[in-house]
Structure formats: structure tokens, C-alpha cells
Amino acid sequence: MSSTRSDVSVLIPFSNENKEKEETLRQCPSVQVSEVIFSNIDEKETLLDYVQRVKKLVAEHNVNIILPTIDLSTFVHAAIAKDFPHIPGPSVESCYLAFHKAYTRQYLDSGESQTPYDVVDLDSPTMLQDAERALEKIGLPAFVKPAAAFDTFGVAKVENLEDLKRALLNLRTMRDENPGFTSSPSAPFFKDYFKQYLDVEKHPLALRDVVIVEPYLDAVALYTVDGCVVDKEIVPWTITDELRFDHQEAKFMTVIAPTSEPADLQERIWNVYMGVMTRMVQFGFNNCFTNIEVFRMKDGQLRLCEVNARGSKQMQGCYRQSYKNANQDYVYLAAGRGMKYTTPPQTGRWSSAYIVKFDKLERPGNLMDFDQLEKLKSDPDVYILLSAGPDDEVTNFTGSAGCHFCWVFTYGDSREAMIRKLVDVLKLITDELRFDHQEAKFMTVIAPTSEPADLQERIWDVYMGVMTRMVQFGFNNCFTNIEVFRMKDGQLRLCEVNARGSKQMQGCYRQSYKNANQDYVYLAAGRGMKYTTPPQTGRWSSAYIVKFDKLERPGNLMDFDQLEKLKSDPDVYILLSAGPDDEVTNFTGSAGCHFCWVFTYGDSREAMIRKLVDVLKLVVKKPERLTYPVHYGM
CATH class of the missing domain: 3.40.50.2300 (Response regulator)
Incomplete structure (x- = not known):
């Protein structure tokens, strides 16, 4: 350049x-x-x-x-x-085709398989009948979203016709009650502009408030693909991954750069991008940035999700440390000056772009600690973007995938270090981590601990204090475990004491510690055996209880054939308390019901978590019923 x-x-x-x-x-x-x-x-x-x-x-x-x-x-x-x-x-026209979701499907979709769609006019006197016709064409479950909205506004999954009718009426109400809100269906806001600058006879939907109805795509992965067009030449920049949150209808959020996918899959993703961008250039797109989002389906096919005729705030934050000489704005500044651009090289640093979304907004200062946000400005591994101050008024959007006013970017020399930094930042500025959608927030043992030595020493002090008292009351020749909370102020508090071994810990001991078996301690009791703290092997392990919000026939919830096959996987261990046709019981008020424990192992924390996510995708038939969903970035 x-x-x-x-x-x-x-x-x-x-x-x-x-x-x-x-x-x-x-x-x-x-x-x-x-x-x-x-x-x-x-x-x-x-x-x-x-x-x-x-x-x-x-x-x-x-x-x-x-x-x-x-x-x-x-x-x-x-x-x-x-x-x-x-x-x-x-x-x-090129910007409009990228913006309007129905016309994106009609003119730009170059995925390996195309997604069917239909549109419903919010102002049509036959709107409800049109909704029924759309579902007959698309099938169920389906996804509905305004054709000319952004920021995931109005996105909703529908399971039946009544769901769709309710979503349409909600969108129409939101529009009518907020006529100046541009994220809602807002044909009056655009109408005069499109009449002057767009061929509305060719694109008649430009003058109407319509929603697009598509099949609900239960994809296994989503990628953001970024690049620019300079003097009509398409220049690819980067592919990034997105984390999957299975407890949400809009499952994908949080960009991670660079991608971890293999080269052959990256090549296929770039082919989709080049196909879309070739069409964009044919419609006059030039001297601009653009990014597309691509789904990878269960059958391996790639499908276009959406096209954005602009740079990405999330990607720009990732470029700061993960790529060399990569700034989207600078491409715009030099447009039309004969500059030649190439794909920016990676720096070796990892980055994440996390949108801090809440299910419902209130005063921002009640949700996030703005003093801590200010302090984080001096951390070289953190970058914060805010669209509101602590006392600003913020808006909740009906049917959206969450509301936000903050973006958090974290960086690290490894994917694990970057994710750990993200977790630490969110713990510092908000309570929105752990399994906070549950009343019983903590589940899933991970061994060994990642806490620093000084904190571990304090935790052991609590344990020794409890056990000294237990011994005074006659406890001997047995295993025991305690659970300890760490509070916001850093204090440690006792949660509970168990005068027995732990099924979860026993599963972790199999690969994370040497010569560690709780049962053997009992077998040798009274024989003068001396035990020491078992050394770590360097392997990571997780003990995950597969809890569902409500039980039914186990074979309907989990694939027992796949569970059987997993017995030969050295990085997986399965414990079952019921067979596929056994009767199981739901417990009122519990944190979920279960009949299966999954243990996974790996040479790194990241590999172990990835194995856990992969196993659950393979064996859980109804992931939406899990009370503790997991994802790759945990």
C-alpha cells in the first residue's frame, strides 16, 4: 500500500x-x-x-x-x-439490496444452498391470512424479522401460526407507538428517499412495511466474512467465528478472531463471499467495506445469513490487535486514489468482540459499573465502546435478541487467554456470566482450578477450618468435600459440606490427577496407609450434569446409540442412571432434572470445553430444554 x-x-x-x-x-x-x-x-x-x-x-x-x-x-x-x-x-441499489432482507435473498444469495422465504405486509388487510400462507410455504419452526431493520430488532422464532400472528401484531404496535424509531418497520421514514434515489417499480417493497418469514435455521456455526471493494476489485480480509448460545433463539453472538476452522472450510466460505460480492459489484457497489454472515448447517452446507454494505464495529475492534495494518476507516479515506489493498496478515494475537446484551434495559448505571469501565481504559488487553452513559435513557425493543449499550473487546496471546480476559472483565463490570438465567447459578465442575495461588491458599484455609471441626466431632477414615462461594467483595463463604466423596470429582480424577481414586481410600481404611495430595497430570477435565427443564422418556431427550459409541472415545466418560425407556421423575423447584453425567478431557481447558460442546451437540436431541447450555467460549 x-x-x-x-x-x-x-x-x-x-x-x-x-x-x-x-x-x-x-x-x-x-x-x-x-x-x-x-x-x-x-x-x-x-x-x-x-x-x-x-x-x-x-x-x-x-x-x-x-x-x-x-x-x-x-x-x-x-x-x-x-x-x-x-x-x-x-x-x-447495491446498498439497498444488502439492507432489505427479502431482496438480499432474491438478488444476492450465493450460498451452497438457498434459503426459501416469504414476505408479509404489516398494512395488508389480509395480513393474518398472508401469515398462514407464508407458513404453508416455509414450514415450522420459522424465523420472522422486519425486512428493513437492523441490530437484531424484531427477530423472533415462531413455533405455530399463533406465534407468527402475535409477532406481526407486536411489530405493528411497536411501529405505530414509536413512529420516529428507525429500527422498527418504518416505511414512512424511507419512502421519499427511495422514490428519489431508487427504482421503486423494480423494488416495490421499498415503499411498504414488510417482514420476511424464513425457515428457522438450526445452524451449528456462524461466520462473519469481511472485506472491501476498491476500484471494483474485491479484496478479502478475514473470517471470524461466532460463539453459539443454545438457550437463545438468535443463537450466535460474540465474534472471535481469527477463525479456528480448517483451510478447506475457509476456502468454501470465501467462495460464498466472492459470489455475493461479485453480484454486489454488478449492482454498483464500489469503494466500500462489506461483511456477510454465513451459516454452517448440520449437513455441512453453507447458507447465507445476511449482507452488510459497511464495515463492522465488532470487526474494527478485533483488527486493533489481531491483524497488521488493518483499519476499515482508512480504506474509505483513501478511496478513489488508486490505492491497492491486500489481505492483512495476522499478528498472532486473539481477540473477541462481545456485545453486552440484557434481556431488558433499565438505567445503564444499574446494570453496569461505569467506574470499573473507566478503569479498564488503561488495560492494554481491553477496549470498551459505549453508546450510553450511566444515567442516559435507553430503549427496550419488542422481540429483539436482547438490548445493549456496551461493546467489550478483549485480547490475548492465545484463544484461552483472550476468553479468560473477557470472563474477568464481565465479572468486574456486570453479573451477566456463570449460568445467570438459573436461580442455582453454578453447575459443571472443571479441574484443575485456574485461580491464582494466593486465592487457592485462602480456599484451603476455609477447608482446613471446616475439617478441623469435623474431626473434633469424630469424622475419620472418609472422604469429604465442601463448596465455597467467592463474593463480590472478595470474601469467601461456606456454601455446603458433604461427608462423602463426589461422583463429579471422581470422574475428573480419572485423567487430571495421578493415583487419585476416592474409593481406594475407603478400601484401605484402618490399614495404616498414608496419603498425600495427588499430583496433576496436566490434563483438563469437566464434569457436566445434563439437566433438562423437564424430563420425559430419556430416549426422546438423548441419543443412546451415540452415547454407546462414545464409550470408545478416550476423552469422554459417560454415567447414566436410566435407560432410553425407563421412567424418570421431575422434581418441583429443582435446578433441572437429569439422568446423565458427561465427563470430557483435553490437553488444554479450551480442548476440554470444545469436546464437551461437541459431545452435547451429538447426544442431546432437544438442546433447547437444557437448563445449563454450554458453548465453546466458556
């Missing part, structure tokens, strides 16, 4: 003043930024009103670069590029 530096005046639409952003832009090595103009839409403006006002700013300030950062700003960019030929940018 080489060029003589030249002055550019930059306008960032849909954005408030941001000193950090401005400083970063001024550090661009290829151009000299003379001015950065932040502009945001007024409350009563339509999209066309706003574009007309931005055009005046462009003329007054001699702007020659538009920098889009969200979906809506791509339309401003495209309109300005059309009206000011000296400003490089995409066509309105």
Missing part, C-alpha cells in the same frame, strides 16, 4: 462528535485529514430530509469522503456519491 499523502475532508453521517474517532482518522498514514465533520439526524427528519441537509454540509465544507459506520449511513453515502461525482462510493 503506497501513495502520496493528500488532504481529505471527511463527513461521518448518523454520528455524534467523537474525539477518539477523529484522532484515529488523523493518524491515517496514506492521507492527510484536514477536517472531520460529525453529523446526526434530527428527531423529526426523514431520511431524505437528512440527506438534503448533509448535501449542504458537503458543499459548504468541500467534503470529499463520506465515512459510513451503520446501515442507515450507507444510504447517505450512496446518495451523496450519486449527486457529487467527485466523492467515491456505492450505488443506492
Whole structure:
């Protein structure tokens, strides 16, 4: 990448003043930024009103670069590029096809298999009948989402016709009660703009509030694929993985870079990306960033999820440390100047982009510790982005996959170190980790502990104190275990004492410790045997109780044929208390009901967790019923 530096005046639409952003832009090595103009839409403006006002700013300030950062700003960019030929940018049509989910399916889908879809007009007098027709075409379960919305707003899984009708009525109510809210179905906001800049006879859905109905895709993985188009040349940048959260309807969240997938799968993913981008270029997409999301299905096929005609805030945060000379904004700044870009090399560092989503928002300061967020600014392995302050008003979205005002990026020299940093940060700033959707929040033993030596010493002090008292009361020649809470203030509190060995610990001892068997201690009792603390083997282990919210015939919940096959896997150990057809009992008020324990092992914590997730995907027939869902990043 080489060029003589030249002055550019930059306008960032849909954005408030941001000193950090401005400083970063001024550090661009290829151009000299003379001015950065932040502009945001007024409350009563339509999209066309706003574009007309931005055009005046462009003329007054001699702007020659538009920098889009969200979906809506791509339309401003495209309109300005059309009206000011000296400003490089995409066509309105290409941005619209990426934005509108139904037209994305019609014009851009180049997945290995295409996803069927139907649309329902929220203002049609036959909306409910149309909904029934859509399900006849698509089948159940299905996914419904506004065709022209963003930020996972309005996304809902439907199991039957009544669910779909309820979702449609909720969306229509949200629109009618919040006419100025651009994330909701908002045809009036777009209508005049599309009439002026888009061929609405070719794309009639542009003037209507419609939702798209698709099959519910129970994918096993999701990838974000990022790149840019410069002078009509497609330049691939990177593939990233996303963590899967099986207890959510929208299961994928949290980008991890770089991808861990094998080279042959990466090649197939890039083929999908190049297919989509070739079509985008044919529709006039140019001098912009773009990313697509790709599902990998259970049968191995790759399916297109969505297309975004802009850079990604999440990816930009990952580029900070995981890739060299990689800044999406700098591509925009140098657009139209003959710069040549190549795929940025990896640095060897890992990164994660975690959106801190809550099921319901309230005052941000009640949900997160803003003092701790401020302190984290000095941590080189953490980067925080906020869209609200502790006392700002925030909005809850009906049917969304969670509401947020904070992005957390963490970095590390290994995937495990990066994930551990993310967990530590979330523990510090919010309670949203562990299994917080359960009243009994803790489940699944992992051995050995990862806590520092000084904390381990304090935990042992608690244990020795308890056991000294037990011995005073006559406890002898037996195993025992205690459970200890660590509180927010760092204090240790006793949870419970068990005067016996632990089935979970016994399973972990099999591979994580040498010469460690609780039963043998009992067998040799009274024979003068001396025992010492068993040494670690270097192997990691987990003991996971497969708990369901409600039991039924075990064979309906788990695949017993697969459980049988797993007996030959040296990294798996299974314990069952029931067969596929045995009668099982549900316990009112428990933290879930179970008949199976799964133990997995690995040479690293990450490998052991990955094995656990893979086993559960293989053997659990109804993962949505698990009370303690797990994922790769735990």
C-alpha cells in the first residue's frame, strides 16, 4: 500500500462528535485529514430530509469522503456519491439490496444452498391470512424479522401460526407507538428517499412495511466474512467465528478472531463471499467495506445469513490487535486514489468482540459499573465502546435478541487467554456470566482450578477450618468435600459440606490427577496407609450434569446409540442412571432434572470445553430444554 499523502475532508453521517474517532482518522498514514465533520439526524427528519441537509454540509465544507459506520449511513453515502461525482462510493441499489432482507435473498444469495422465504405486509388487510400462507410455504419452526431493520430488532422464532400472528401484531404496535424509531418497520421514514434515489417499480417493497418469514435455521456455526471493494476489485480480509448460545433463539453472538476452522472450510466460505460480492459489484457497489454472515448447517452446507454494505464495529475492534495494518476507516479515506489493498496478515494475537446484551434495559448505571469501565481504559488487553452513559435513557425493543449499550473487546496471546480476559472483565463490570438465567447459578465442575495461588491458599484455609471441626466431632477414615462461594467483595463463604466423596470429582480424577481414586481410600481404611495430595497430570477435565427443564422418556431427550459409541472415545466418560425407556421423575423447584453425567478431557481447558460442546451437540436431541447450555467460549 503506497501513495502520496493528500488532504481529505471527511463527513461521518448518523454520528455524534467523537474525539477518539477523529484522532484515529488523523493518524491515517496514506492521507492527510484536514477536517472531520460529525453529523446526526434530527428527531423529526426523514431520511431524505437528512440527506438534503448533509448535501449542504458537503458543499459548504468541500467534503470529499463520506465515512459510513451503520446501515442507515450507507444510504447517505450512496446518495451523496450519486449527486457529487467527485466523492467515491456505492450505488443506492447495491446498498439497498444488502439492507432489505427479502431482496438480499432474491438478488444476492450465493450460498451452497438457498434459503426459501416469504414476505408479509404489516398494512395488508389480509395480513393474518398472508401469515398462514407464508407458513404453508416455509414450514415450522420459522424465523420472522422486519425486512428493513437492523441490530437484531424484531427477530423472533415462531413455533405455530399463533406465534407468527402475535409477532406481526407486536411489530405493528411497536411501529405505530414509536413512529420516529428507525429500527422498527418504518416505511414512512424511507419512502421519499427511495422514490428519489431508487427504482421503486423494480423494488416495490421499498415503499411498504414488510417482514420476511424464513425457515428457522438450526445452524451449528456462524461466520462473519469481511472485506472491501476498491476500484471494483474485491479484496478479502478475514473470517471470524461466532460463539453459539443454545438457550437463545438468535443463537450466535460474540465474534472471535481469527477463525479456528480448517483451510478447506475457509476456502468454501470465501467462495460464498466472492459470489455475493461479485453480484454486489454488478449492482454498483464500489469503494466500500462489506461483511456477510454465513451459516454452517448440520449437513455441512453453507447458507447465507445476511449482507452488510459497511464495515463492522465488532470487526474494527478485533483488527486493533489481531491483524497488521488493518483499519476499515482508512480504506474509505483513501478511496478513489488508486490505492491497492491486500489481505492483512495476522499478528498472532486473539481477540473477541462481545456485545453486552440484557434481556431488558433499565438505567445503564444499574446494570453496569461505569467506574470499573473507566478503569479498564488503561488495560492494554481491553477496549470498551459505549453508546450510553450511566444515567442516559435507553430503549427496550419488542422481540429483539436482547438490548445493549456496551461493546467489550478483549485480547490475548492465545484463544484461552483472550476468553479468560473477557470472563474477568464481565465479572468486574456486570453479573451477566456463570449460568445467570438459573436461580442455582453454578453447575459443571472443571479441574484443575485456574485461580491464582494466593486465592487457592485462602480456599484451603476455609477447608482446613471446616475439617478441623469435623474431626473434633469424630469424622475419620472418609472422604469429604465442601463448596465455597467467592463474593463480590472478595470474601469467601461456606456454601455446603458433604461427608462423602463426589461422583463429579471422581470422574475428573480419572485423567487430571495421578493415583487419585476416592474409593481406594475407603478400601484401605484402618490399614495404616498414608496419603498425600495427588499430583496433576496436566490434563483438563469437566464434569457436566445434563439437566433438562423437564424430563420425559430419556430416549426422546438423548441419543443412546451415540452415547454407546462414545464409550470408545478416550476423552469422554459417560454415567447414566436410566435407560432410553425407563421412567424418570421431575422434581418441583429443582435446578433441572437429569439422568446423565458427561465427563470430557483435553490437553488444554479450551480442548476440554470444545469436546464437551461437541459431545452435547451429538447426544442431546432437544438442546433447547437444557437448563445449563454450554458453548465453546466458556
